[in-house]
Amino acid sequence: MTSEKEEEEEEEERTAPTTTTTAPSVILSSSKKSSSSKAGELFVNLITNGKKENPNDDEKTIVMETFIASISRENQHSRTDVVSAARDCREFPMETVLIDARSPSEFRKGHIPNAVNVALFEDEERKVVGTLFAKRGRKAAMARGMEFVREKWEQLIVNAQTEVDLKRKMNKERKKIRVYVHCWRGGMRSLSLGWLFGERLGKEDVEFVRVVNGGYKAFRTWILSRCGDPLKVDERLLNGGKGLGNGGELGGGGGGGGDDFGLDEDDLVDVSNIADNNKNHPKNILKNNANSGSSPVKHPNDDPSAPQVLTDVPAPRVCIIGGRTGVGKTRCLLALEKLQNEQIIDLEGLANHSGSAFGWVGKTAQPTSEHYGNEVAFAWDALDPKRWVYIEDEGPHVGKCSVDPKLFQRMRKAPLILRLICPLELRVQTLVSDYATDELRAQEGWMDGMREACEKMTKRIGGEKQKALQNSLEGGDWAAVAEQLLEYYDGLYDKHLAMKRDDSKKHRKKQKESKENPANTDATAGDKGDGEGDISLNDSVSETSAGDNKERQGTVVDVEVFADETGRNIDEPRLCRDVQMAVALYELTSQKIDEELENVQNAIDG
Numbered sequence: 001m002t003s004e005k006e007e008e009e010e011e012e013e014r015t016a017p018t019t020t021t022t023a024p025s026v027i028l029s030s031s032k033k034s035s036s037s038k039a040g041e042l043f044v045n046l047i048t049n050g051k052k053e054n055p056n057d058d059e060k061t062i063v064m065e066t067f068i069a070s071i072s073r074e075n076q077h078s079r080t081d082v083v084s085a086a087r088d089c090r091e092f093p094m095e096t097v098l099i100d101a102r103s104p105s106e107f108r109k110g111h112i113p114n115a116v117n118v119a120l121f122e123d124e125e126r127k128v129v130g131t132l133f134a135k136r137g138r139k140a141a142m143a144r145g146m147e148f149v150r151e152k153w154e155q156l157i158v159n160a161q162t163e164v165d166l167k168r169k170m171n172k173e174r175k176k177i178r179v180y181v182h183c184w185r186g187g188m189r190s191l192s193l194g195w196l197f198g199e200r201l202g203k204e205d206v207e208f209v210r211v212v213n214g215g216y217k218a219f220r221t222w223i224l225s226r227c228g229d230p231l232k233v234d235e236r237l238l239n240g241g242k243g244l245g246n247g248g249e250l251g252g253g254g255g256g257g258g259d260d261f262g263l264d265e266d267d268l269v270d271v272s273n274i275a276d277n278n279k280n281h282p283k284n285i286l287k288n289n290a291n292s293g294s295s296p297v298k299h300p301n302d303d304p305s306a307p308q309v310l311t312d313v314p315a316p317r318v319c320i321i322g323g324r325t326g327v328g329k330t331r332c333l334l335a336l337e338k339l340q341n342e343q344i345i346d347l348e349g350l351a352n353h354s355g356s357a358f359g360w361v362g363k364t365a366q367p368t369s370e371h372y373g374n375e376v377a378f379a380w381d382a383l384d385p386k387r388w389v390y391i392e393d394e395g396p397h398v399g400k401c402s403v404d405p406k407l408f409q410r411m412r413k414a415p416l417i418l419r420l421i422c423p424l425e426l427r428v429q430t431l432v433s434d435y436a437t438d439e440l441r442a443q444e445g446w447m448d449g450m451r452e453a454c455e456k457m458t459k460r461i462g463g464e465k466q467k468a469l470q471n472s473l474e475g476g477d478w479a480a481v482a483e484q485l486l487e488y489y490d491g492l493y494d495k496h497l498a499m500k501r502d503d504s505k506k507h508r509k510k511q512k513e514s515k516e517n518p519a520n521t522d523a524t525a526g527d528k529g530d531g532e533g534d535i536s537l538n539d540s541v542s543e544t545s546a547g548d549n550k551e552r553q554g555t556v557v558d559v560e561v562f563a564d565e566t567g568r569n570i571d572e573p574r575l576c577r578d579v580q581m582a583v584a585l586y587e588l589t590s591q592k593i594d595e596e597l598e599n600v601q602n603a604i605d606g
Contacts (some may be wrong), residue, residue: 110370326427353399488518
């Protein structure tokens with residue numbers, strides 16, 4: 001075995017700095033600002049290893065931290081909050097580039113929608129740096145990290161410029177591109193790349209380059225609050241973030257670098273004055289409100305530096321598009337958006353899955369549950385709260401992706417559920433066109449995947465029915481396959497429609513106790529919702545009854561689905577009109593009920 005000293009010597013040889021072929025004069029000539037700024041001088045020092053041929057880890061770390069501190073001082077104006085950056089990229093995708101500087105595996109796990117990955121470290125490089133951090137400490141890890149960056153900093157610029165050029169080509173008006181850069185917490189990785197891109201990206205192409213405060217971590221904190229119920233304003237937030245830990249000062253000052261290239265250290269970058277320069281900060285909103293006498297336009301949860309707190313965020317009313325398998329729920333949803341410009345959230349589309357055992361057909365790989373949550377919540381954030389939003393009836397999971405529990409509860413408590421009613425023959429034709437067209441069957445792995453999915457149905461439908469299903473599949477009788485599957489899925493959906501579906505641990509515990517001790521059944525009866533029964537679209541007056549839906553919150557309205565002139569496809573324009581008519585009827589009915597209740601209350605009050 002080698003001694004500790006020998007190991008250190010071997011490590012020093014392995015991490016010895018490589019010689020760069022780029023001369024300082026070449027670097028500085030690309031940017032006049034570099035030669036005149038402290039950060040520019042330090043950057044040259046970093047990529048050429050300074051004047052020393054073999055500086056030690058302490059010297060390398062000091063230069064890096066000084067560089068980050070200099071960037072922080074020089075570019076305080078070049079920072080922005082994660083909410084503004086994310087929304088800008090959503091609303092103006094052809095005019096913005098959001099660069100995620102984290103490693104590819106971090107990016108794949110979850111990222112801000114519309115972001116692109118320009119990784120400062122590849123996965124293996126990050127692993128090496130992390131191992132050094134664990135074994136030899138922060139200085140050795142930072143030194144090795146700088147070695148990795150030194151070898152590829154020009155390629156990083158090329159990668160970022162490529163993304164800018166792509167947007168410029170797609171941008172018909174040829175506007176300059178706004179560039180945002182973020183990492184995990186808005187520390188070293190994004191600060192260094194943000195400065196570098198600001199110096200070296202084409203000035204004729206780029207309007208500005210800004211570092212995103214808080215990084216992906218702040219985005220996750222904010223996005224996880226979007227679908228939930230409104231909370232009260234945190235008193236500490238209104239006091240400018242005092243006592244918030246990672247609040248108004250992101251770690252409490254100091255001139256050094258934070259994030260340590262993604263390592264687990266506190267962010268030391270001083271951005272304590274960011275609140276003063278940010279018009280969306282709660283204390284500035286309150287100050288402006290006091291001066292103008294008007295109400296604040298933005299919510300305090302849009303603050304860039306403090307942990308995001310959801311407060312009085314208005315939400316649209318949810319209309320669920322439901323119905324048995326094959327009635328055209330997804331077609332209806334997409335047609336409402338395309339033909340009628342209605343607001344929708346396509347849970348299946350975002351999950352790349354249709355929700356059933358066969359939901360993978362014709363789809364690409366599913367995102368992680370984390371990224372799926374980002375996409376869904378970000379879509380929710382974009383909605384107009386004054387309008388309805390249409391969402392397809394789903395369970396708590398779409399394939400391997402989990403629906404945000406807060407959004408799922410909103411769906412189960414939706415005031416209106418439109419249950420599409422469709423003839424069996426049309427449903428069968430719809431399923432065949434969705435899952436077994438010539439194009440789909442020609443895809444590699446289609447038949448193997450269908451066989452596997454049918455095999456998994458054995459426990460659900462029994463061996464005899466599964467065998468019949470398999471025979472229909474092997475015989476190419478796609479309509480028979482669809483009919484046999486509908487027999488099972490119809491019963492499954494009917495149960496789903498009627499269930500209140502409280503997935504909380506507390507509720508599941510109560511259910512278990514009720515089964516084990518029937519005497520306690522009455523104790524959980526209060527968990528049941530008060531369903532308002534069914535309203536037929538053809539009824540001129542709403543009728544309510546206990547019906548089959550007394551555990552489902554909200555009113556269930558039946559909407560009939562018709563075939564088009566060919567008799568083989570759903571008449572989507574007519575379906576959209578009927579859906580909108582059902583919503584209008586519900587609104588009128590609700591208004592009449594509210595008026596009657598108000599009249600009764602007024603009579604009681606005398």
